[in-house]
Amino acid sequence: MSPETASGALRDVEAFVFDVFGTTVDWYGNIVRTLAEYGKGTDEDWDAFAKEWRKGYFKHARSVAESGHGNTNMDVVHRQILDAMLESTRWKHLANIWDDKKRHELVLAWHRSDGWPDVSRGLYALKKKKMIIALSNGNMRFLVDIAKHADLPWDAVLSVDLFGTCKPNSKVYQGALRYLEMAPEKCAMVAAHMWDLEAAAKHGMKTVYVPRPTDDGDVRDKVKTKAEGGQVDALVESFEALAQLV
Amino acid sequence: MSPETASGALRDVEAFVFDVFGTTVDWYGNIVRTLAEYGKGTDEDWDAFAKEWRKGYFKHARSVAESGHGNTNMDVVHRQILDAMLESTRWKHLANIWDDKKRHELVLAWHRSDGWPDVSRGLYALKKKKMIIALSNGNMRFLVDIAKHADLPWDAVLSVDLFGTCKPNSKVYQGALRYLEMAPEKCAMVAAHMWDLEAAAKHGMKTVYVPRPTDDGDVRDKVKTKAEGGQVDALVESFEALAQLV
Numbered sequence: 001m002s003p004e005t006a007s008g009a010l011r012d013v014e015a016f017v018f019d020v021f022g023t024t025v026d027w028y029g030n031i032v033r034t035l036a037e038y039g040k041g042t043d044e045d046w047d048a049f050a051k052e053w054r055k056g057y058f059k060h061a062r063s064v065a066e067s068g069h070g071n072t073n074m075d076v077v078h079r080q081i082l083d084a085m086l087e088s089t090r091w092k093h094l095a096n097i098w099d100d101k102k103r104h105e106l107v108l109a110w111h112r113s114d115g116w117p118d119v120s121r122g123l124y125a126l127k128k129k130k131m132i133i134a135l136s137n138g139n140m141r142f143l144v145d146i147a148k149h150a151d152l153p154w155d156a157v158l159s160v161d162l163f164g165t166c167k168p169n170s171k172v173y174q175g176a177l178r179y180l181e182m183a184p185e186k187c188a189m190v191a192a193h194m195w196d197l198e199a200a201a202k203h204g205m206k207t208v209y210v211p212r213p214t215d216d217g218d219v220r221d222k223v224k225t226k227a228e229g230g231q232v233d234a235l236v237e238s239f240e241a242l243a244q245l246v
Numbered sequence: 247m248s249p250e251t252a253s254g255a256l257r258d259v260e261a262f263v264f265d266v267f268g269t270t271v272d273w274y275g276n277i278v279r280t281l282a283e284y285g286k287g288t289d290e291d292w293d294a295f296a297k298e299w300r301k302g303y304f305k306h307a308r309s310v311a312e313s314g315h316g317n318t319n320m321d322v323v324h325r326q327i328l329d330a331m332l333e334s335t336r337w338k339h340l341a342n343i344w345d346d347k348k349r350h351e352l353v354l355a356w357h358r359s360d361g362w363p364d365v366s367r368g369l370y371a372l373k374k375k376k377m378i379i380a381l382s383n384g385n386m387r388f389l390v391d392i393a394k395h396a397d398l399p400w401d402a403v404l405s406v407d408l409f410g411t412c413k414p415n416s417k418v419y420q421g422a423l424r425y426l427e428m429a430p431e432k433c434a435m436v437a438a439h440m441w442d443l444e445a446a447a448k449h450g451m452k453t454v455y456v457p458r459p460t461d462d463g464d465v466r467d468k469v470k471t472k473a474e475g476g477q478v479d480a481l482v483e484s485f486e487a488l489a490q491l492v
Binding site: 131133139140141143144147148153154155156157159161162179180181182 | 377379385386387389390393394399400401402403405407408425426427428
């Protein structure tokens with residue numbers, strides 16, 4: 001897609017709403033490092049552990065989105081998944097190593113996720129021109145902690161605990177549009193997950209896909225812009241590229 | 247109050263939540279200028295007009311806080327009060343000058359309220375050390391617009407449309423503490439209004455009074471810190487002074 005085409009597709013957008021985990025921050029890197037540190041002396045596949053933990057969260061969020069209700073506090077959910085994993089055949093030998101305090105610390109490690117290298121600079125540049133809003137399946141405190149850690153200068157944080165359900169439930173996108181008092185076509189969802197963009201598009205929002213190495217492995221390479229016969233309004237390699245487009 | 251005393255009172259505070267209108271931004275200056283511009287050729291007491299408009303908003307917010315429900319969209323409320331004023335004996339001669347479009351523009355002028363001179367620098371300094379959160383009777387979009395206009399780098403915006411009622415209703419303070427997942431004593435309310443601080447204190451929050459020339463004229467000079475036998479935990483002349491304390 002040429003920059004001119006992408007720029008045209010986003011011409012009337014006044015607010016960009018961003019997914020956080022995966023899209024804005026690298027949930028994987030810090031967690032794998034922290035797991036390895038906490039599991040020193042044991043020889044484990046921390047890559048597999050991190051991915052299973054994350055997968056558990058996705059499963060929970062999808063279930064909450066489908067039923068319309070459920071726990072929207074990511075810390076509580078991360079802890080429940082961790083505890084369940086430590087009762088499973090594969091990981092139960094770690095249960096004795098990680099007591100309540102250590103498990104609590106591991107859960108809080110997610111709050112120190114780093115931004116992808118392009119993110120902070122890209123958001124500062126974009127903030128000068130447009131509204132930049134977090135719209136995440138995280139809870140408010142979690143998102144504020146991450147924003148401070150990764151230097152994400154959001155104009156506002158719309159967390160799912162405001163809506164009582166998770167993306168991709170309609171209430172989240174509709175709620176964001178209501179609080180921003182904005183017509184859907186003036187608002188673009190930015191995500192590294194096609195399921196998130198598909199849901200946003202259903203409500204008339206514009207869509208910006210940002211491929212990230214940790215997410216959407218099964219569809220990432222097939223995503224195309226509408227100009228190329230695909231699904232999304234724009235596809236950018238980085239938040240800095242997005243800031244340059246608008 | 248010595249800086250040491252104030253600093254001690256706020257020692258354990260992790261999040262500062264700020265009132266916006268009056269405390270953070272000068273609602274008065276820009277509105278009086280805009281009214282004068284829109285009323286060019288007429289000789290009016292724009293000071294009185296602005297104060298009556300603002301008083302109408304306060305009356306509405308108090309009524310919503312007392313009953314627990316009502317309109318929390320400041321633009322809609324500002325428009326209703328403006329329309330009612332333009333039907334009153336004192337101002338009805340202006341009703342023909344200001345058509346629907348002009349009234350709409352006058353309502354939007356509130357979104358361009360300037361920060362007090364100390365505010366932006368003070369918030370940037372404080373943000374490096376603590377969470378800084380807007381907790382205002384404004385609606386989300388209104389607060390985001392003002393934050394961009396006045397360069398207010400909030401970590402998050404908690405607007406009353408999240409709670410369906412206005413300050414000083416308990417739901418607003420309790421809601422803020424819930425979203426921040428914070429014990430009340432770790433949280434300090436910063437305001438130029440004693441009624442706001444009294445309500446925050448009832449929920450166990452710390453209190454910081456910032457006297458402003460446009461607000462609290464009847465009590466402003468009598469406010470004292472607890473260390474001086476008064477009501478508030480700290481009293482500061484500016485946000486910059488607050489940032490230096492913590």
